[in-house]
Amino acid sequence: MIEIIDLKKSFNVKVVLDGVDLAIEDGKTTVIIGRSGVGKSVLIKHIVGLLKPDSGKILVDGKDITKMGEREFTEVLKRFGMLFQGAALFDSMTVAGNVGFPLKEHTDLADKDIRGIVTEKLRRVGLVGVEDMMPADLSGGMKKRVGLARAIVMDPEIVLFDEPTTGLDPIMSDSIANLMSETQKALKTTYIAITHDIALTYKIADMVAMIYEGKIIEHGAVEEMKKNANPVLRQFLAGSAQGPIKVY
Amino acid sequence: MRELFERLGRMAVTAVTVTGNMFLILAQAVYFIFIPPYKLRNIVKQMEFVGVKSLFVVILTGSFTGMVLAMQSFNALKRFGAESLVGPTVALSMARELGPVLTALMVTGRAGSAMATELGTMRVTEQIDALYTMAINPVKYLITPRIVAGLSMLPILTVITDFVGVIGGYFVGVTLLNINPGVYIGRTVDFVNVDDIMYGVTKSFFFGLIITLVASYQGFYTTGGAEGVGRAATNAVVVGCVLILVSDYILTSIMF
Numbered sequence: 001m002i003e004i005i006d007l008k009k010s011f012n013v014k015v016v017l018d019g020v021d022l023a024i025e026d027g028k029t030t031v032i033i034g035r036s037g038v039g040k041s042v043l044i045k046h047i048v049g050l051l052k053p054d055s056g057k058i059l060v061d062g063k064d065i066t067k068m069g070e071r072e073f074t075e076v077l078k079r080f081g082m083l084f085q086g087a088a089l090f091d092s093m094t095v096a097g098n099v100g101f102p103l104k105e106h107t108d109l110a111d112k113d114i115r116g117i118v119t120e121k122l123r124r125v126g127l128v129g130v131e132d133m134m135p136a137d138l139s140g141g142m143k144k145r146v147g148l149a150r151a152i153v154m155d156p157e158i159v160l161f162d163e164p165t166t167g168l169d170p171i172m173s174d175s176i177a178n179l180m181s182e183t184q185k186a187l188k189t190t191y192i193a194i195t196h197d198i199a200l201t202y203k204i205a206d207m208v209a210m211i212y213e214g215k216i217i218e219h220g221a222v223e224e225m226k227k228n229a230n231p232v233l234r235q236f237l238a239g240s241a242q243g244p245i246k247v248y
Numbered sequence: 249m250r251e252l253f254e255r256l257g258r259m260a261v262t263a264v265t266v267t268g269n270m271f272l273i274l275a276q277a278v279y280f281i282f283i284p285p286y287k288l289r290n291i292v293k294q295m296e297f298v299g300v301k302s303l304f305v306v307i308l309t310g311s312f313t314g315m316v317l318a319m320q321s322f323n324a325l326k327r328f329g330a331e332s333l334v335g336p337t338v339a340l341s342m343a344r345e346l347g348p349v350l351t352a353l354m355v356t357g358r359a360g361s362a363m364a365t366e367l368g369t370m371r372v373t374e375q376i377d378a379l380y381t382m383a384i385n386p387v388k389y390l391i392t393p394r395i396v397a398g399l400s401m402l403p404i405l406t407v408i409t410d411f412v413g414v415i416g417g418y419f420v421g422v423t424l425l426n427i428n429p430g431v432y433i434g435r436t437v438d439f440v441n442v443d444d445i446m447y448g449v450t451k452s453f454f455f456g457l458i459i460t461l462v463a464s465y466q467g468f469y470t471t472g473g474a475e476g477v478g479r480a481a482t483n484a485v486v487v488g489c490v491l492i493l494v495s496d497y498i499l500t501s502i503m504f
């Protein structure tokens with residue numbers, strides 16, 4: 001269980017997170033939605049320690065990761081997988097090198113066994129025969145899927161997805177959504193995805209949280225959220241320019 | 249007036265932050281040299297990048313510098329009727345000063361800028377963040393191997409520069425300036441000893457550290473997209489070269 005308690009973060013004078021409270025349940029997919037630029041990536045980067053909060057806590061199984069020493073936090077990180085918004089593949093390595101990298105660094109598996117796992121994970125994300133390609137030669141959708149394979153290669157307990165479908169065509173988005181549901185259900189992993197893709201949200205979410213003006217304004221099961229009367233949430237889910245959310 | 253003080257104050261703060269961060273990175277990188285598991289593959293790769301790939305440019309600069317030195321020193325020494333001292337003059341200048349400094353400047357231009365570009369690109373495309381979230385310490389994985397490569401390869405490259413410089417000087421002195429080969433070699437051996445070479449090699453350790461540390465630092469802390477990467481590469485070269493020349497003066501006055 002991950003609990004975010006009164007998390008605050010500003011950059012210079014710009015307040016991005018203004019007291020975020022959110023409890024993320026184990027074994028479910030929680031989707032955090034919000035407009036571009038509200039601080040979704042900033043929030044997810046706090047969970048993996050890439051950013052330090054100005055104040056507030058992030059508890060993973062009851063322990064505050066913001067106060068952990070490096071060694072202890074490294075052990076926590078080994079339970080996480082993360083898909084970056086831009087995939088963040090290592091461009092000096094092949095696809096197989098990228099996907100197998102965590103295994104090579106953290107396990108004693110032989111190269112042959114790593115290769116086997118890599119091929120299996122790549123097949124899972126719908127990629128066959130790309131092992132020896134370089135990331136620069138892949139399309140955006142392929143990069144995302146390689147990033148996804150790399151994020152799940154260690155079978156982490158918690159996987160974070162920063163906009164898994166942004167920039168992909170609708171068919172590819174749908175296939176990524178299917179893939180996420182399948183892998184999540186197969187391993188009962190905790191998935192946290194941030195997105196402004198409503199179709200993806202409906203497809204994969206067990207829980208939905210909406211971030212608006214630095215706070216989580218609504219949080220609940222996806223079916224409840226569909227019925228929720230909060231005008232901000234309604235406007236966002238409907239994708240309308242009319243409503244309380246100001247369009248700059 | 250107040251504005252001036254504020255500007256100066258901000259500059260001072262920046263300078264202190266930069267120096268502080270650099271020493272922090274250095275301390276971490278050096279610490280990880282002694283902590284297994286060793287990233288041997290990365291180290292070898294960086295050694296190849298810094299060392300082997302700089303060979304050509306270093307040999308070129310070394311030999312031409314040696315040749316020019318022979319001509320210039322011949323011109324000067326002729327006035328005292330001491331043409332026979334061209335050999336030791338070339339060898340001493342190369343070993344004590346030009347070998348280490350020129351090698352360092354060339355490697356900065358070639359490897360320092362490339363290092364900053366590579367690390368800067370990794371930073372702005374979140375590859376460094378990705379390493380971190382995979383529970384890999386990016387300093388250990390990326391910077392330690394580069395610093396080890398700088399520390400080990402610069403002395404070797406410097407000795408090679410010295411060597412080809414002396415060969416270049418010999419070639420010009422003997423074939424073009426008609427100095428007796430026996431005299432040329434004899435005088436060189438008489439006047440130049442191992443201490444002179446070690447003196448230059450000692451400098452090159454520091455230069456190897458400076459080049460890789462500055463480039464790593466600039467790349468590692470890149471902000472601002474593609475433009476930032478370009479700035480990191482430029483800074484790696486400019487700051488690297490300036491620090492090499494300044495530290496050369498300091499080292500020379502300490503070891504004088």
Ligand SMILES: Nc1ncnc2c1ncn2[C@@H]1O[C@H](COP(=O)(O)OP(=O)(O)OP(=O)(O)O)[C@@H](O)[C@H]1O
Nearest residue numbers: 011016034035036037038039040041042043085196
């Ligand atoms: N390192 C940083 N320094 C300064 N400002 C930052 C930094 N990181 C993020 N911000 C600011 O924080 C705000 C939120 O950024 P964030 O990347 O979290 O948005 P987002 O919700 O992920 O948007 P998108 O959906 O477009 O990815 C932005 O206004 C951004 O300018």
Ligand SMILES: [Mg+2]
Nearest residue numbers: 040041085162
């Ligand atoms: Mg984002």
